[in-house]
Amino acid sequence: MMDAITLLTTRQSCPRLIEPAPQGEALELIKQAALRVPDHGALRPWRFLIVQGRSSLERLGDIFAEAAVEDDPSISNDLLERARQLPLRAPMVIVCIARCNSESKIPLHEQLQSAACSVMAMQQAAFAQGYGSMWRTGMYAEMEFVKQSLELGEDDEIVGFLYLGTPATKVPQRPALDPTDFFADF
Numbered sequence: 001m002m003d004a005i006t007l008l009t010t011r012q013s014c015p016r017l018i019e020p021a022p023q024g025e026a027l028e029l030i031k032q033a034a035l036r037v038p039d040h041g042a043l044r045p046w047r048f049l050i051v052q053g054r055s056s057l058e059r060l061g062d063i064f065a066e067a068a069v070e071d072d073p074s075i076s077n078d079l080l081e082r083a084r085q086l087p088l089r090a091p092m093v094i095v096c097i098a099r100c101n102s103e104s105k106i107p108l109h110e111q112l113q114s115a116a117c118s119v120m121a122m123q124q125a126a127f128a129q130g131y132g133s134m135w136r137t138g139m140y141a142e143m144e145f146v147k148q149s150l151e152l153g154e155d156d157e158i159v160g161f162l163y164l165g166t167p168a169t170k171v172p173q174r175p176a177l178d179p180t181d182f183f184a185d186f
């Protein structure tokens with residue numbers, strides 16, 4: 001298994017993903033990583049829907065297609081089919097949800113940040129085990145129709161669709177950025 005510093009300094013996304021998706025122990029570790037993130041007030045403001053297998057991915061694609069029609073009733077057939085095919089870009093998509101509690105004294109943006117950390121944690125756990133992933137959002141993450149179709153609560157937010165699988169090709173390493181461009185002494 002990759003060491004932690006190598007993971008943290010070389011992690012990258014992978015847009016082209018094929019079977020197999022993480023299963024068994026590998027998936028369990030990814031789930032554990034999601035639940036280990038900073039969480040102000042221990043609100044546990046995260047929920048996850050695992051979409052895997054052709055028929056479940058197609059169901060998600062149908063939701064995207066219906067949402068696309070709602071967004072633009074005159075959408076072309078090509079664009080409609082493109083929307084339907086989106087989830088089929090990987091063998092697994094995890095819908096990452098911030099289950100925000102608006103009654104809590106913890107600000108909503110902190111709850112969202114915690115949920116976002118869980119997406120990153122899952123990406124790292126996948127990467128460390130040789131799997132690839134890509135964090136995606138887009139308009140479907142924002143649309144009420146999508147949230148309702150996924151039976152999310154009123155205060156829930158979709159912070160990402162984490163596409164997961166095996167990298168289709170080896171992703172070339174990007175050169176590291178220069179910390180001096182971003183860090184300064186105070």
Ligand SMILES: Cc1cc2nc3c(=O)[nH]c(=O)nc-3n(C[C@H](O)[C@H](O)[C@H](O)COP(=O)(O)O)c2cc1C
Pocket residue numbers: 011012013014134135136137138159160
């Ligand atoms: C909140 C969030 C949403 C994103 N949504 C998309 C998206 O919808 N489509 C996309 O191509 N990349 C999206 N990205 C960017 C990719 O996940 C990825 O970070 C980017 O391609 C850079 O690659 P890297 O992770 O290897 O640095 C998003 C990133 C974040 C943090």
